Amino acid sequence: MSTPRALPKPELTPAVLTLPHLPPELLMHILTYLDIPDLLALSRTSHQLRHLTLDPLLHSARLHRASAILAHDIPLRPSLVDLIRDQIYVTRTTMAARLLGRRLIGIMLNRKLGRRPGVEELVERGVLAGECFGKGGMAPGLVETKRKVERRLIGIRLNRKLGGRPSVEELVEWGVLPGECYVRGGKGVGMAPSLVGTKRRVERERVRDFLRGWVEEWRRKGCEINEREEERVEVRRLARRFVDTKKEAPRWGRRVETREAPARAKVLGLRRFWEKVGSEGGPS
Secondary structure, three states: OOOOOOOOOOOOOOOOOOHHHOOHHHHHHHHOOOOHHHHHHHHOOOHHHHHHHOOHHHHHHHHHHHHHHHHHHHHHOOOHHHHHHOOOOOOHHHHHHHHHHHHHHHHHHHHHHHOOOOHHHHHHHOOOOHHHOOOOOOOHHHHHHHHHHHHHHHHHHHHHHHHOOOOHHHHHHHOOOOHHHOOHHHOOOOOOHHHHHHHHHHHHHHHHHHHHHHHHHHHHHHHHHHHHHHHHHHHHHHHHHOOOOEOOOOEOOEOOOOEOOOOHHHHHHHHHHHHHHHHHOOOO
16 A cells, blocks of 8 residues: 655645635545546646545555445445335336236227217218318317318408497497487496387377277266167157147148147156156166
8 A cells, every 4th residue: 555645745824725825635635536437537637636546555545445335334224125016116027017007008999989970970070170071171279270270261351340330329320229229428328129119118008098098988977978868768758649639720621639738847847857867876
C-alpha cells in the first residue's frame, strides 16, 4: 500500500482559500462521499486531485463505508412476498399469467370485432350520419365539423336577415301587427301580439254577453207587451158583447132589426174594469 505523496503546502492567506489549500487528510475524507463518476470528473481538474482520487486508501475507505451501509439497510428491506404483492417484483408465473390474459382478451376482442355491424347498418340505425356511407364516405369527425360550419353559416345569414327586418312601428303601420303592440314616444312597453288577441277575445265575449242579456230583456218586455195587448183586445170584445143593439125604423116590405148603442160612460167603465182585472190578476 502506497502512502500519499507529500504536497507542497501553499501559503494560507485569509483573503484566498480554495479546495487545493485544504489538507490532504480532509480532502480524502470529503472524496469518500463521492461516487465513481464524480471521482472521474474531479480527477480531470488538477494533478493534485488526480493523485488523491487514485489513492487506494480512498477506495478502501469507500468500500468499507458502502459495506457498513449495506449491513444496516439489508435487514430493513421488504420481503419477497411484499414486493410481489406491491407488484415491484414480478415472477415468471405472474408474467405467464399476464401474457395468457392478454391473449384471451385479444381473442375475445377479435370475435366481437368480427360480429360488429357494418357502416351501412350503423347508418340505418342512426348511429352514423349518412355522409359516412357511400363511394365518397366521410369520417364521423369530418361530418361533425362540416355540420358545425353549416350551422355557423346559417346563424350568420339569420343574423343578417334579422338585422334587416322591419321594426315594430313599421309592422303596425303596415297592418301586420295591432296598434297595441307599439307605444309611440317610447313611454311604455307594447303588448305582445298573443296578449292582444286574448284581450280582444275577452272583449268580444263581454260584448256578446251584454247583447244576449239585452236581447233576453227585450224579448221578456215584448212578451209582457203582447200579453197586455191581448188582454186589451179581450176587454174590447167583452165590452162589445154588453153593448145593446139599436133598432132601425121598419121599412115597407121587410123587417129590419135595430140595435141600441150603449152609453159611452158605460163602455169606458167596463173597459177600465177589465184592464184593472188584467193588470192586478183579479178585482180588488
